[in-house]
Amino acid sequence: MPDTGYATQSYEAESRSLLSDVRRFVAAASEPYLEQPSVHDLVLAVTEACANAIRHSGTAEVRVTVQVEGRCVEIVVEDDGVYRMTLPVVEGDAGSHRGMYLMAAMVDDFSLHRGTDASAGTTVRLLKCAS
Amino acid sequence: MVDDAFRVELSDDLDGARLSGEFDLLVYEKADVALSPLFDAPGDVTLDVSDLTFIDSSGIRLFVRLERAIRDRGVLHLRGPSPHIARVFQVAGLPDLGIVIEDARDA
Numbered sequence A: 001m002p003d004t005g006y007a008t009q010s011y012e013a014e015s016r017s018l019l020s021d022v023r024r025f026v027a028a029a030s031e032p033y034l035e036q037p038s039v040h041d042l043v044l045a046v047t048e049a050c051a052n053a054i055r056h057s058g059t060a061e062v063r064v065t066v067q068v069e070g071r072c073v074e075i076v077v078e079d080d081g082v083y084r085m086t087l088p089v090v091e092g093d094a095g096s097h098r099g100m101y102l103m104a105a106m107v108d109d110f111s112l113h114r115g116t117d118a119s120a121g122t123t124v125r126l127l128k129c130a131s
Numbered sequence B: 001m002v003d004d005a006f007r008v009e010l011s012d013d014l015d016g017a018r019l020s021g022e023f024d025l026l027v028y029e030k031a032d033v034a035l036s037p038l039f040d041a042p043g044d045v046t047l048d049v050s051d052l053t054f055i056d057s058s059g060i061r062l063f064v065r066l067e068r069a070i071r072d073r074g075v076l077h078l079r080g081p082s083p084h085i086a087r088v089f090q091v092a093g094l095p096d097l098g099i100v101i102e103d104a105r106d107a
Helices: A018-030 A038-056 A098-106 B025-040 B057-070 B083-091
Strands: A006-012 A061-069 A072-079 A109-114 A122-129 B007-010 B016-023 B045-055 B076-079 B100-102
Touching: A006 A018, A018 A038, A018 A061, A018 A072, A018 B025, A038 A061, A038 A072, A038 A098, A038 A122, A038 B025, A038 B045, A038 B057, A098 A122, A098 B057, A098 B083, B007 B025, B016 B025, B025 B057, B045 B057, B045 B083, B057 B076, B083 B100
Parallel strands: B016 B045, B045 B076, B076 B100
Antiparallel strands: A006 A061, A061 A072, A072 A122, A109 A122, B007 B016
């Protein structure tokens, strides 16, 4: 990762190693700037964001960008799909949105921009700062 | 190179298993199949998670399902999590479901 603190990687959504590949990338890129357990927290949050993208959006590709701003690392996860957000209406666990909750709990700040059928693409921003 | 491939090793008595590597959405089905004998366990089930290096919400989901399946007959124990993973268990609320998180030395 360059010292300017900016790097993007693209991943095929079908790849069986997408999530572990993303974890390697994000851990290596953020370790110079964050300590544990913050690196692990960020890696978990980005795993959840990417898992959401490949489960719910129908995208062919997921792009992950790492940016360093001051004492904070920001991860941007982008896809080309339309994120189908639904609330669970049946007894069970698959729709509990535990992943979204865990993602939010692991970072200092996050945002979700959800595209539409007319203008597809989901962008999730995750911010983790050195304490 | 560190091998983080997810693996499951069932105990001979089918009352537990040892999990290792990284548990994420992309290994969920493999884990579900591998752990399926434990859903019919007659009593407590203990999963040794001391060699688990990562877990996401899909792993949490499988543990919640397993706990529900055995609830009438026994308790689910998760033994020896790393500090990171123990914190994920806490944040996800597993102790509130009656799942016991224990140190490796409690064995």
